[in-house]
Amino acid sequence: MDPAVLVSQVYKRYGNLEALYGIDFSIAKGSFFGLLGPNGAGKSTLINIMAGLVHATSGNIKVVGYDVRKQWRKSRQILGVVPQELAYDPFFSTREMLRLQSGYFGLGKDNYVWVDELLERLGLGDKADENLGNLSGGMKRRVLIAQALVHKPEVLVLDEPTAGVDVELRRVLWEFVRELHKNGHTILLTTHYIEEAESFCDRIAILDNGRLIAHDTTNALLNRYPYRFLRLSVKNYSTQIPEKLLEKVVLNENNELTFRLHREDDNIGDVLDAVQNAGISFTDLRTDEPGLEEVFLALTVKNHD
């Protein structure tokens, strides 16, 4: 079975800049896949190549077996890309634009029911006859999502869908996207909000400086970070923290001392003994497992030193 997306040896150069350098990965059908990376990592470039908006310098991308360049009609039928900006004619109404978009994919009037359902689901019901030019920024974002879904694409690509979006739209969006995923759609998400990727994505690829630096299941990535955190609520203390302890302290503020402890090399009992021996008494303690944010920072910051 063809994967939903197959990225093979993709290079993209802008002049001397290697925006993408030999990217290889695949996204299985039905996956909720996260593409992460700091600004300028190459995420949008990769998505634009996938959507046929930019051509790779070499290499190729296939969407369910169809080459995005040679078989672009087919691959565009399968992909629904939610871009960050809406390119639209301000004199069309929301419904008219969605119907036109539907026609562009060769779909007839039968699909108008789906257009109206999309309008309802995305809270655009009462904006259906409004000219696009009159919609607020938040409403335009909803139209973008509807536009990408008009032809019920098998693979939905969300490029930073929640950047600058209010809480209500986030909730509507995630509820809808989760439902689409449950119904078998493959989802590719790029986001700056790492917690979103952590809670929704089953697999994650991390790009940095145009290179793929990690590609794994979310759980495996989380397990790669061999540290956890010990947080102690401490009383005011007058003694100096001994050097050996101090090197494990990552935060010391508001009467809370946070230690970063290696899962295997550090023993919490020994650390607590050392704290007490140093004359520091604490009133509460808790341990926190690292999140994807720590893994992401550990992987990407390393490359920028």
Ligand code: ADP
């Ligand atoms: P991301 O989406 O991860 O923030 P981009 O794909 O937008 O990253 O950009 C990757 C790199 O390519 C950046 O250094 C960016 O400045 C550069 N870049 C993107 N588009 C162009 C372009 N049209 N011309 C020249 N450089 C570009």
